[in-house]
Amino acid sequence: MERTAVLGRLSWRFATVLEVTAETDQTHSIVLDAPDWPGHLAGQHVDVRLTADDGYQAQRSYSIASAPSDEQLVLTVERLDDGEVSPYLVDELRAGDRIELRGPVGGYFVWRPTDAVPALLVAGGSGIVPFRAMLREHGAAMSAAPIRLLYSARTFDQVIYREELLRLAARDGIDVSITLTRAQPAGWHGYTGRVDTALLRQVSWPPEEHPAVYVCGPTGFVEATANALVGLGHDPGRIRTERFGGTS
Amino acid sequence: MVTRGFHGRRRAEVDPARVPPGQYVTRDFPVLSAGPTPRRLAADWTFTIRGAVDEPVVWSFYELRALPATTITTDIHCVTKWSKLDTQWRGVSLDTLLADIDTSADYALAFSDGGYTTNLPLADLTGGQAMIAYEYEGEPLTPEHGGPARLLVPHLYFWKSAKWVRGIELRDDDQPGFWENYGYHNYGDPWKEQRYSGD
Ligand SMILES: Cc1cc2nc3c(=O)[nH]c(=O)nc-3n(C[C@H](O)[C@H](O)[C@H](O)COP(=O)(O)OP(=O)(O)OC[C@H]3O[C@@H](n4cnc5c(N)ncnc54)[C@H](O)[C@@H]3O)c2cc1C
Numbered sequence: 245m246e247r248t249a250v251l252g253r254l255s256w257r258f259a260t261v262l263e264v265t266a267e268t269d270q271t272h273s274i275v276l277d278a279p280d281w282p283g284h285l286a287g288q289h290v291d292v293r294l295t296a297d298d299g300y301q302a303q304r305s306y307s308i309a310s311a312p313s314d315e316q317l318v319l320t321v322e323r324l325d326d327g328e329v330s331p332y333l334v335d336e337l338r339a340g341d342r343i344e345l346r347g348p349v350g351g352y353f354v355w356r357p358t359d360a361v362p363a364l365l366v367a368g369g370s371g372i373v374p375f376r377a378m379l380r381e382h383g384a385a386m387s388a389a390p391i392r393l394l395y396s397a398r399t400f401d402q403v404i405y406r407e408e409l410l411r412l413a414a415r416d417g418i419d420v421s422i423t424l425t426r427a428q429p430a431g432w433h434g435y436t437g438r439v440d441t442a443l444l445r446q447v448s449w450p451p452e453e454h455p456a457v458y459v460c461g462p463t464g465f466v467e468a469t470a471n472a473l474v475g476l477g478h479d480p481g482r483i484r485t486e487r488f489g490g491t492s
Numbered sequence: 493m494v495t496r497g498f499h500g501r502r503r504a505e506v507d508p509a510r511v512p513p514g515q516y517v518t519r520d521f522p523v524l525s526a527g528p529t530p531r532r533l534a535a536d537w538t539f540t541i542r543g544a545v546d547e548p549v550v551w552s553f554y555e556l557r558a559l560p561a562t563t564i565t566t567d568i569h570c571v572t573k574w575s576k577l578d579t580q581w582r583g584v585s586l587d588t589l590l591a592d593i594d595t596s597a598d599y600a601l602a603f604s605d606g607g608y609t610t611n612l613p614l615a616d617l618t619g620g621q622a623m624i625a626y627e628y629e630g631e632p633l634t635p636e637h638g639g640p641a642r643l644l645v646p647h648l649y650f651w652k653s654a655k656w657v658r659g660i661e662l663r664d665d666d667q668p669g670f671w672e673n674y675g676y677h678n679y680g681d682p683w684k685e686q687r688y689s690g691d
Contacts, residue, residue, distance in 0.1 A: 253690030254675075258493070291573075291687075293514070294495040302500055303514045303573050328501040328516065336497045343495055349688065351674035352526050463523045467636060470528035480528045481607060489522045489572070 254346045256293060257281075261341045262316060267404045271322045271370065272334045273309060278317045278345065284308055286377040287354035287458070287486075290319070290347030294329060304329045307373040307460075307486070308348065311380035320404060322370040353458065353486045357385030361456050364448045365393045366439060366469050368461025371488060372404050375460065379412055392419040394447045396439045396465070398426040421447050439465070441472045451477035460486040506577070510567055512682035515575040522574055523636050526670065530605040530656050534640040539624060540659030541589060544597040550659075551589070553640055556624065559584045564623070566646040568653070569682040571671075581644055583625035586617040597662035601669060602643050605656040610669035611678070612645065612652055614662065621647060624657065649680040649687070 259278040267273055289307045310318040323334035337343070355363060355378040365375045372395055382391055397403045403422060413420035423435035423443060435443060449455035457478055459469045466487045474480050506517045534553040542548035551559075563582045569575045601611045616622065625644040626633055633639035638655025645652045651671050672678050677686040685691060 254688045294498040294500070295493065296498055296500040297494045300500045300502060301514065302498075302516060305572055332498050341496050342493070344493075349675065352670075467523065467529060474528050480530065483528050485525065485527055487523055487525070489520075489574075 254349065256344045256346045258342045259317065259345050261337055261339050261343070263339055264337055267320060268402050270334070270402065271320060271404050272337075273318055273320045274333065274337060276317045276319065276343075276345075281317055282348070284312055284348035285351070285354040285356060286311060286381040287374045288348035288350050289374070290317075290345045291349060292319070292329070292333070293344040293346075294332065295344070302329050305349070307377070309373045309376050311377050311384050313384040314380065320370065320373045320376070322404075353460070353484050355381065355456070355458065357381055357387045357389075359387075359456060360389050362449045362453055363389060363391045363456045363458065365391065366444075366448075366457070366459045366461075366473075367393065367395045368439070368465035368469070369397065369402075369488075370404065371459075371461025371465070371486070373460075374486065375458070376405050376408070378458075379418065382418065383412070383415070388417065390417045390419070392421070392447060392449065394421045394423070394439065394443070396423045396425060396461070399424055400427075400429045400432070439469050439472070441475060444469070444472050445476055448473070448476070448478075451479070454479070454482065457483040458486075459483065461488060463487045463489060510577055511575055512569055513685045514687075515569055515573055515682065518574040518576055520574075521576060521579075521637065522570065522572070524570060524572055524651070525606075525655060526608070527606055529635045531635050532605055532640060532656065537640045538658065539589075539641070541593060541662065542659060543601075543661035543663050544595050545593055545662055549589075549593065553626075556584055556641070557626070559588055562623065564646075566644075568646050568650050570650040571676065571680070571687050575682075580629050581623065581625040582627035582630075583623040583641065583644065585620060586622040586624070587620060589624065590618060593662075595662045597664055599663045599666045601661045601663055601667050602652075602654040602657055602659070603661060604654045604658055608654060608656070608670050610643075610652050610654050611667055611672060612648070613666070613679075616645060616648065617660070621645060647681075649677075649682050651676065652680055 259276040263275040293303045306319045309320040321333045537553045567577045622645045626641040643654040643657040
């Protein structure tokens with residue numbers, strides 16, 4: 245196996261918040277200035293560390309939403325109302341604040357522009373974040389590998405990166421399918437209902453094409469989706485998963 | 493340096509002495525794995541000790557179940573930051589499985605269904621520190637959490653407690669496993685916060 249990860253010590257570094265933008269009412273993107281950022285691969289994440297004035301610290305992992313070739317490092321965080329860290333990042337953090345981070349972390353759930361095979365990306369909720377990095381990287385590198393994205397969100401208003409995804413969908417080689425599980429706006433012509441075997445059969449590459457498959461989102465979503473893909477005949481060894489926690 | 497406006501939401505009922513640095517206590521049992529959950533029936537499961545031994549030794553699930561079992565209550569710590577206190581496991585101590593095995597090896601590489609591997613010093617698997625667990629909280633271990641059986645080495649980060657474990661390879665040299673090859677720490681002591689290579 246190749247040794248992909250950065251092997252030096254991953255030290256904590258300060259990053260300054262340049263801008264916070266609302267993606268949805270629950271989800272904000274945080275644009276960071278991270279001096280001497282060593283670079284990353286699309287799909288990797290960072291660890292974020294916050295320190296209270298009595299010295300208490302909390303750490304969480306967040307996928308990198310920006311492509312390696314983007315100028316700034318971007319994280320996209322969904323607020324879990326009763327959570328410890330995400331409400332702070334979404335509601336409190338503002339331009340000029342400094343947070344500590346280290347990374348990039350994780351060398352398995354990554355997509356490289358040199359990957360020539362078709363890829364299937366299946367996202368639930370904030371699980372779209374690492375895929376945004378992959379899709380941006382795909383565009384920046386003018387990759388010829390065809391990509392299909394299937395994205396499950398509760399409502400149209402909760403579709404993160406909505407405008408960007410609609411733009412991407414118009415590009416050659418990228419197919420974007422969105423399914424709305426709770427409610428659909430009038431005239432919605434995307435999919436409805438949860439990701440299941442029937443929808444996956446319709447949207448995904450056939451297993452015979454040996455696509456690289458990535459599944460990301462809440463634990464329950466990832467479990468169900470990965471099981472359904474295996475059931476459809478996809479090679480379990482080609483299905484990479486990233487579980488964000490939570491069970492919804 | 494203090495993060496402006498961050499106060500934290502410590503859970504009052506938790507004894508901080510039981511929570512390693514950078515960890516937080518959860519009541520859920522989150523799942524972390526690199527791919528889909530393999531589903532193997534206990535009847536098709538075996539556990540093998542191979543490598544630096546005269547002859548590989550193999551147990552079926554039923555043979556494993558027939559060995560003297562131990563129940564432990566312990567805290568577990570995942571590198572993705574959650575810790576879970578007072579988890580109860582039942583299984584067979586590695587001391588029992590290794591008792592009749594004569595080896596010069598210093599290292600072990602655990603291997604699992606799905607191709608997962610993880611490496612540990614053999615010394616960390618003995619002395620009552622590790623078991624092959626097949627029950628969690630009095631119930632058979634579910635596939636999501638590594639059933640039919642998983643390795644349990646609670647003093648190291650939980651990725652060392654290989655789910656769906658099928659055996660260990662005893663080795664003279666230390667061969668990095670799956671996550672260890674992707675930049676995670678080779679040893680993984682949560683109390684020293686050895687998350688990533690170089691920590
Ligand atoms: C590799 C990786 C990448 C990730 N990428 C992203 C990303 O890009 N974007 C994103 O938004 N998230 C991401 N996550 C999830 C993120 O790390 C956090 O888990 C998430 O933001 C919630 O953190 P929190 O501190 O707000 O909630 P927490 O305080 O951790 O709580 C999480 C949930 O558990 C419950 N809970 C916690 N402790 C207890 C307790 N003692 N008793 C009862 N209930 C409890 C809370 O009610 C809450 O619903 C990622 C996770 C991983 C592992």
